[in-house]
Amino acid sequence: MLTNQQLLDIEKLQKEVEAFDELELKLNWEMLRAREDDQNDFLYYKENELIAFIGLYAFGSTVEVTGMVKPRERQKAYFTQLFAEAMRVVREKGYKRILLNAPASSQSAKQFLKKRRASYAFTEHQMKWKPKPLEVTTGFVLRKATLSDLDRRVQLDVESFDILREDAVEMESRINGEEDTDVFMIEVYNESVGKIRVTREKTEAWIYGFSILPKYQKKGIGRKVLQSIVIQESEKGYSVHLDVETKNDRALGLYESVGFEVVHAQDYYEYK
16 A cells, blocks of 8 residues: 555656656556555655656556656666566566556657567557537437446457456456446447446546447447437536547547547557
């Protein structure tokens, strides 16, 4: 468990790094603040000042790794030492997949990842909807997901996002208990062919986990569903954002056609 002082130190270092490198770091603050295991965070202090930080974020058998180092203390092996320690813990815990993530615009991160022979996996884009007229569409039904939909939700995660089934089960089960979150099943001809999740944070509505079964893709269903959700949330007064994983920029076409624009990109690399 991180202390209040450690959390303040991490936040201070994050702001300094983001300002210096002109980027955004993904530190999963909800998970940091709720830590129960002190083996998930690695902090390097020098003269009572936090110099480097690495955090582990477990999702079932997959672990995501992210970190940062103070600008004036780079090239001094502090981060390399922390990384070695973090990987020792990863091996001990037996994770099956390791994803290293870094802002897409960070050249120093790319150099670090290249030295470790990490291979590019995908990019996670955060996008924001720029208001524009959208037409109300039909041809599908959105209904709130129930516990009986768990198997289909897991199937959609496995087929759409190429993740392990055990990870999908853990993730979907955890989502069921999240506040201010709605999971909708997308039905066509009385069959659940997709899902979409909406989480509301203050004045923002975030879209996550949007997926359609492969055999129903490229039929215009995705665009219609997106338009419907955007209209629904914007009429409630929320600004609408989405988080989407892609392997190439062409995959962003659907979201851009509805009015979404990329505001931040995070690259993920597989590490063995």
